[in-house]
Amino acid sequence: MKLIFENLDLLLRFVALLQLALAVLNLFIARILNWKPEVDAMSPLVRDVFIIHGWFITITVAMFGILTWRFAPEMAHAPTELSRWLCAAIGIFWGIRCVLQWLHYSPAHWQGKPGRTFIHWLLFVGYFAWTTVYFFAVLA
Template identity: 50%
Template sequence: MNTDTLILALQFAAAGQIIIAVLGFFLARMLDWKEAISNMPLLVREVFQIHGWFISITLLILGTLTWRFAPDIAGGTHEFLRWFSTGVGIFWGLRCVMQWTHYSSVHWRGIADRTAIHWIVFLSYSAFAVIYLKAVLG
């Protein structure tokens, strides 16, 4: 992958993370989780909500930094950005593993639209991991 292609791939990953971050702010509403969340014990509900917000904020930061510094990340000229890319690549790689090891297939197997979403999410997160790790490994 040449540098220009890697820059575009990093911008794709940045945009994807920003989109996921924005969707994350509305996830409970979009998935109609109001009743399920209201039935949680107060502390669990508060931790769930705060963690959801902070995941979205983190993804906004990762996406914004990636967009801003995509040429520098692709060039591999700054040690900090190599560490950044390694960290983000590992972050998304672990998220891919969790897609298969944490979530029960009961939620999606045999349900066409949920199976499609499951695979789209997995492949998107895999692409993010590969893009960031490609920036580090060259």
């Protein structure tokens, strides 16, 4: 545990880079997963809401990454009430994402498909690790 707290700023910076990478990946997710036919079949209102929500999730994740990168030392070694609240909020965000990975997505999307099963587990473990790092920062 001591090792984690001693290297918390590095862990936060690593998580920040991964969040920035995820934000960039989100820009191409529709193309990667070949969503065009499904998106085109949506009603115009649902399609517009879907696209705007996708952009706002991407912007939110990018902001999490940028803020974490910029303030990692303060979050890890000299936490303020603001940084604790920020870490708690981001940790809750990713914690909820972990729960949704299991409770919302149908196992039919990944079961029996080795590549998708790997990605499902990779995302879950990653989001759980991010949640954990942010909660360690809350406790710092």
